[in-house]
Amino acid sequence: MSGAPPDPDIARAALPAAYADWRNSALGRITDALEERLLLDRIGPARGLRILDVGCGDGVLATRLAAAGARVTGLDASTKMLAAARRRADAAEVELKLVHGDAAALPFDDAGFDVVLSVATLCFSDAPRKPFAEMVRVAAPGGRVVLGELGRWSLWAAQRRIKGWLGSPVWRTARFRSRGDLLGLAGDAGLGGASVTGAVFYPPLGLAARLMAPLDPAIGAVTTIGAAFLVLDATKPAATPA
Numbered sequence: 598m599s600g601a602p603p604d605p606d607i608a609r610a611a612l613p614a615a616y617a618d619w620r621n622s623a624l625g626r627i628t629d630a631l632e633e634r635l636l637l638d639r640i641g642p643a644r645g646l647r648i649l650d651v652g653c654g655d656g657v658l659a660t661r662l663a664a665a666g667a668r669v670t671g672l673d674a675s676t677k678m679l680a681a682a683r684r685r686a687d688a689a690e691v692e693l694k695l696v697h698g699d700a701a702a703l704p705f706d707d708a709g710f711d712v713v714l715s716v717a718t719l720c721f722s723d724a725p726r727k728p729f730a731e732m733v734r735v736a737a738p739g740g741r742v743v744l745g746e747l748g749r750w751s752l753w754a755a756q757r758r759i760k761g762w763l764g765s766p767v768w769r770t771a772r773f774r775s776r777g778d779l780l781g782l783a784g785d786a787g788l789g790g791a792s793v794t795g796a797v798f799y800p801p802l803g804l805a806a807r808l809m810a811p812l813d814p815a816i817g818a819v820t821t822i823g824a825a826f827l828v829l830d831a832t833k834p835a836a837t838p839a
């Protein structure tokens with residue numbers, strides 16, 4: 598993406614209000630439900646898992662996973678987002694550990710999580726290898742890295758690029774990635790069994806979402822082409838005996 602260099606502080610400051618508006622819209626509710634369904638499907642049974650959500654935002658997924666019995670830690674660079682996540686977890690009466698930090702320097706020991714998750718966060722990094730390597734470092738051998746990102750070749754990414762060009766502080770800094778980009782990240786980091794699945798095959802319009810959402814899982818079962826939301830699921834190799 599062309600334009601000014603990334604300014605993560607401006608982007609982060611603008612996010613909580615934008616997210617509240619999104620979640621209150623019909624398009625947001627329908628789309629979030631499809632994305633969450635795909636992510637939960639990829640993660641599988643959560644009970645007992647140690648899960649780290651990198652860029653947890655206002656904590657929707659982290660709270661859902663904690664309610665399903667996982668031991669969840671959410672990390673975010675925005676104190677506003679963390680405060681929103683705290684309110685959400687408290688309202689749901691679930692235990693959620695929240696940590697302020699940077700995805701590129703995770704404040705955790707090696708190999709402490711069964712699943713390291715990150716949704717719509719790496720798109721705010723123009724050098725994703727560092728945060729991705731950090732996610733791999735803190736995943737346990739045999740554990741998984743699950744990454745949800747906005748698909749590069751989707752109408753949604755095109756719309757956000759235009760918003761960025763028009764001055765949106767959030768989307769001005771974003772970088773969108775393809776299925777190949779995500780598989781390349783996993784391969785370069787030495788992860789195995791990598792797969793990418795997609796959801797949200799309609800354009801960013803409420804009517805299109807209402808009409809097409811029921812068909813979305815069936816389309817996602819056969820292709821990722823045109824998907825606005827891509828999920829990478831990859832496994833850190835188990836430790837080899839000495």
Ligand SMILES: C[S@@+](CC[C@H](N)C(=O)[O-])C[C@H]1O[C@@H](n2cnc3c(N)ncnc32)[C@H](O)[C@@H]1O
Nearest residue numbers: 609652653654673674675678699700716717718
């Ligand atoms: C678009 S929001 C996504 C939030 C949440 N994962 C979701 O899907 O609802 C991106 C989040 O990533 C956080 N973020 C961006 N860059 C980050 C970084 N380098 N380290 C940690 N968090 C970051 C932002 O503060 C924001 O909460």
